Amino acid sequence: MRFFSTGLFRGLVAQVAGSVVGMAFVMAARVLMGEPAWSREPVIVGGMIIGALAFLVGVGSFNDWFKWARGKQVSDEITVDPNKPSWMRYFSVDYDHKVIGIQYGVVSMLLLLFGGTFAMFFRTELATAGIDFLNNEIFKVLLGYEPGPVGLLSGGAMMPNPEHFFNSLMSLHGIVMIAGILLGVGAMSNYLVPMLIGANDMAFPRLNSFAFWVNVPGALILLSSLLFGGFDTGWVGYPPLALRAPLGMQMFLFGVYLIGISSIAGAINVIVTILTMRAKGMTMMKMPIFAWAALATAVLQFSATQLIGLTFQLVMLERLLGMPFFDATAGGDPILYQHLFWFYSHPAVYVFILPGLGIISELLPVFARKPLYGYKWVAFSSFGIALISFFVWAHHMFVSGMSPYLRIPFMYSTLLVAVPTGVKFFSWAGTLWQGKIKLATPMLFVLGSIIIFLLGGVTGPPAATISTDLHIHDTYFVVGHFHDTMFGGFIFPIIAAIYYWFPKMTGRMYSERLGKWHFWLMFPAFMLLSNGMLLLGLQGMRRRVVAYDADLGFGPLHVALTIAGFVIFFSMILFAINIIRSARKGPEAKDNVWDSRSPEWQIASPAPLHNYAQPFEVVGEPYDYGLQNSPYVNMTPAGGSATASH
């Protein structure tokens, strides 16, 4: 079993051992302080933190850094052991950005699968007005016991009642999807950015690998919250509820914290890579447009993420040591939490969508065979969105009890987001206009993204305007708006990106027939789902509730939404089948499948170990499709050994 010699296996063993050691350590410390050794929350949290560190040591993320600290030289050469099967690279620490990108992508898809599965459970429950599915019988089937005091880990109530179980699934759906999206963003940035700008790797390969691997214990800890009683706060984790939720709350807080570390480290890497490692002749205004989107995303990630890291640590400290930051009865302020939380979490939604919007702009010219309309405006619009996003956070708090006069500026700053976003739509429409459109699967998903994101865009202003938000706040209208932006801004674009670069990653072609099935199942089902949510919200359906009054007439729509949810889930299974089967025995793809002008398609597929055997030179505009004699890159410039720095 070669799996036992992978870094992942060593990391997992180390995490288990580290958790035990950490628990013992906290218990010993408690005994020294004259307290009883066992106290459930501090001991388990101590084990959780040490376990995560141990995973990173075990997997080997710190090896080179430890060597540096001891003054030893390390090799920067990426070498591949020919005696090991190539899949093993993906299960161990590897510094190749393409391997890391795929590692991110696979874990991202797994998390989306988990998040989707949770959604199927509570979506089924919502099909009926009462609590008919997530009741005591399903507990016995799923968890092997009925709700009540059981077990060492639970130390009381594991899942006290069906409502709590529903709330935990709903909360986990939100945060696991967000984790999956953040990893998907990492996948796109890591795999694409160096190849698009003509670099052979990221600026800091070790940091890059660390940034991926820290997600693994993060995701495991996040998912483990279900075993520790879950948490019923929704993905926002507002105190004071977060202070009273079961132990699973700590897994949520610390899991997200680890994934946040990944965001920060990854973003610093992306910024340095884009600013210092572009090919000769590639000025900022000649970069492939996705690089602009990745740069704007990274600027948000490396700065704002610290605030959620801090805030979640403060909640952990309040729960562990009783430091009353957010408890109004002891001098704290729950509104402070909301401000700090949304200062990250609003920019975060642009972190989710900006790379996706970059993918749309990147792929449209290829499939419309026309130049990207208004390149500079699109490039700056990403930065416009990023900049404005720092000044809009309190629009989530119109009903929170913060000072009412604060609502006005936040309403206007929020409406301002529509301007740079509108620039993007204008560019997409202009690019499609009179194009020779080829409806391959990636293009279908790009067009789907545009339509869905438009829906997300036009449902935003009603939620941002105080007078209307007071009515639709915390209803399914907001849920529908958010799902529109996430599907249009991330899910559809990343699916398009996976189909589009699949030949580059594997050297093989996916099945176009299954891809079309995927789209024509998913797109209508999603339109039904999100429009149904918007409609339900306008009718007054509250979000985050397990049951509703049957007399309100929500029933038929909820049934339709549940069916639509299952169709989406099924279409994603088709996607997984297509990808896995084609990666193993799909037909061989030619090198430049899409007749793209982009440099990564001018080299072999799959891309060689060091992307470009010799540095190329940028001699034209990136998106001059349809113009004769207007090459973007010269792959073999004279004196080809010139260095790649800009």
Add this chain to the structure above:
Amino acid sequence: MTEPQASSGHHAPAGASYATRLARNRLGLWLFVVSDAFVFVGLFIARMVLLGPNRPELLQGLGLAVTAMLLVSSFFMNRAEVEMAHGNRPAFLRNIMVTLVLGTIFLVGVVGVEWQLAPFGPSDGAEGAVFYSMTGFHAFHVFTGLILLFVVWNNGRRGLYTAEQHWGVEAAAIYWHFIDVVWMFFYVGLYLMGTPA
């Protein structure tokens, strides 16, 4: 967080020179500093929201003393870096040792003395929450800074740095100064602003 040293023998596939990599490392570290600053800004905002015009009742003499220690340590850190840039290794080692000692005194002064003598515990109201979190987060950074200083001192002792190539020293210095600047704000926020509650 960033690559502390460009190794001489092997280069990245792109064949980046020491100067190129130094520029990248500097950019990366400064980005990290900006990023990390957001944590401290967040803590300061929490202090302003929770305590407003009040401040915790603390030992002014002790606060002034540890602050002076940290400020002076930054001076010696700067001397250490300059001496290394001039290739004067013994002076570099001396200065960095002084920085280490002063930083340790600061850490002991805050965590070992002030935490014990403060008239409130971490769970005693907003004062406790603010004081222990601000000093705690900062002390953790000081602690990691001391580890970095020790690593740099140890590697310097073994002659790993030259006048031309000493990114590790520079990185430790930037980080140390950053911690110092943060404390300038925290000292004001905790010891000087407002009136004791």
